[in-house]
Amino acid sequence: MKPAASHHDLAATLQAGVQALGLDLSSAQQQSLLDFLDLLQKWNKVYNLTAVRNPQEMLTHHLLDSLAAVPALQRHLATQPGAARLLDVGCGGGLPGVVFAICCPQLTVHCVDTVAKKAAFIQQAAASLHLPNLTGIHARVESLTGPYAVVSSRAFAALADFTAWSRSAIAADGVWLAMKGKQPDDEIAALDAQIAQVFHVEPLTVPGLDAQRCIVWLRPVRAA
Numbered sequence: 001m002k003p004a005a006s007h008h009d010l011a012a013t014l015q016a017g018v019q020a021l022g023l024d025l026s027s028a029q030q031q032s033l034l035d036f037l038d039l040l041q042k043w044n045k046v047y048n049l050t051a052v053r054n055p056q057e058m059l060t061h062h063l064l065d066s067l068a069a070v071p072a073l074q075r076h077l078a079t080q081p082g083a084a085r086l087l088d089v090g091c092g093g094g095l096p097g098v099v100f101a102i103c104c105p106q107l108t109v110h111c112v113d114t115v116a117k118k119a120a121f122i123q124q125a126a127a128s129l130h131l132p133n134l135t136g137i138h139a140r141v142e143s144l145t146g147p148y149a150v151v152s153s154r155a156f157a158a159l160a161d162f163t164a165w166s167r168s169a170i171a172a173d174g175v176w177l178a179m180k181g182k183q184p185d186d187e188i189a190a191l192d193a194q195i196a197q198v199f200h201v202e203p204l205t206v207p208g209l210d211a212q213r214c215i216v217w218l219r220p221v222r223a224a
């Protein structure tokens with residue numbers, strides 16, 4: 001068994017990861033990410049938020065994995081006029097929604113999950129980490145109407161289900177940001193062409209993680 005990582009080790013790994021990703025995060029934002037990691041560890045015992053329990057592993061497999069999508073999200077937001085709203089579907093312990101809320105304070109982030117304790121955890125994180133732009137919603141995504149400029153998910157469902165279930169939540173000119181492992185060609189082929197269209201598959205590199213990752217970007221198809 002690996003020895004438990006100290007706060008100092010975690011902070012150093014995070015800072016190296018932030019640098020490798022070319023992210024411009026203040027020390028307060030980096031501290032919020034570490035505080036979020038603490039909260040995840042603390043509440044995981046009670047709420048069973050993630051199967052990953054070792055803090056160093058939580059940092060690479062969850063925090064850095066979610067942070068790897070932030071530069072792409074920020075580039076997308078820079079093309080959007082005004083303040084945007086993002087819905088993170090099946091957020092579980094807040095991944096990537098809480099990470100997005102910390103890194104993009106201008107973005108309003110709603111994290112939805114069918115499990116009440118997971119939505120409650122997000123509310124708890126919003127209060128403890130002083131994130132006025134973060135809200136946890138206890139609901140099925142199918143019941144939400146939005147409109148959201150960005151609808152994200154990670155480890156949630158096949159692309160066809162993700163897009164069909166969140167179709168009424170996405171804005172007509174919005175985008176889906178689906179975090180995936182290796183490029184999911186089968187899922188892309190199985191998409192309903194009346195609902196969603198892939199416009200970009202963007203490879204991601206997660207610092208400290210030797211695994212394939214990508215974002216599948218999709219647009220809703222307008223009714224004829």
Ligand SMILES: C[S@@+](CC[C@H](N)C(=O)[O-])C[C@H]1O[C@@H](n2cnc3c(N)ncnc32)[C@H](O)[C@@H]1O
Pocket residue numbers: 050089090091092093094095096112113114115118139140141142153154155156165
């Ligand atoms: C495998 S977890 C992924 C959690 C998190 N996104 C992550 O990457 O660690 C999938 C989550 O989706 C939630 N979920 C399943 N169906 C849902 C639905 N229809 N609407 C909202 N959440 C849903 C589950 O409760 C679960 O927390």
